[in-house]
Amino acid sequence: MFTDDxxxxxxxxxxxxAFEEEEVPVGAVVVLNNRIIARxxxxxxxxxxxxxxxxxxxxxxxxxxxxxxxxxDASLYVTVEPCLMCTGALYWSKISRIIxxxxxxxNGHQRVTGNQFPFHPKTQVTKGVxxxxxxxxxxxxxxxxx
Numbered sequence: 141m142f143t144d145d146x147x148x149x150x151x152x153x154x155x156x157x158a159f160e161e162e163e164v165p166v167g168a169v170v171v172l173n174n175r176i177i178a179r180x181x182x183x184x185x186x187x188x189x190x191x192x193x194x195x196x197x198x199x200x201x202x203x204x205x206x207x208x209x210x211x212x213d214a215s216l217y218v219t220v221e222p223c224l225m226c227t228g229a230l231y232w233s234k235i236s237r238i239i240x241x242x243x244x245x246x247n248g249h250q251r252v253t254g255n256q257f258p259f260h261p262k263t264q265v266t267k268g269v270x271x272x273x274x275x276x277x278x279x280x281x282x283x284x285x286x
Contacts, residue, residue: 142174144239147217148270151241154181154194155219155277161186165277168194168218170202170211170235177214178202194218195226199233210234212262219274221248221267227258235259239266241274 147169154167158181170178180197184190195218203209215237222230222240227249230238238259245251249258259265 144217144266144269147171147176147215148219148239148241148274150176150179151194151217151219152270152273152277154179155274158182158194159277159281165281166194166218166220168198168216170198170214170216172202172206172211172214177205191225193223193226195222196229199229203233212236215239217269219270220244220278221250223247224249224252224258227253230263231258231260233260235263237264237266239269241268241270242278243267243271 150169151167154169155165158167159165163182163185167181169176178198178201180194180201182194183192183197195216202211202214211233214235216235217239219241221244
């Protein structure tokens with residue numbers, strides 16, 4: 141029951157909240173022991189804060205929930221490849237796993253980092269989970285904006 145697809149669906153629910161709030165539809169959840177301990181979606185426009193990305197909000201919530209600054213046993217599911225800023229935060233969080241859906245050729249970290257692994261050495265990365273669904277939500281959002 142608790143598969144990568146299941147948790148990505150939960151991240152997609154967060155992305156839908158962002159979509160409904162006229163935010164770029166990115167959603168994230170932090171999972172520990174098959175339990176979601178934190179959620180986040182983009183709130184850049186709402187908070188007038190360019191650092192209010194889904195990953196940052198979910199990470200901050202997880203740190204507060206656990207009362208800790210590291211997440212070595214947790215996983216982050218995010219609908220879109222993390223940007224360079226979020227990648228730095230994920231590095232410092234020492235998170236165990238990062239799972240993302242759609243690639244982001246324009247703003248994703250890989251545009252800058254290329255083939256270099258920018259996360260903590262113990263972090264495992266899984267790419268492309270429900271990529272089509274995640275990408276379609278982004279495409280729908282930007283089609284609607286044009």
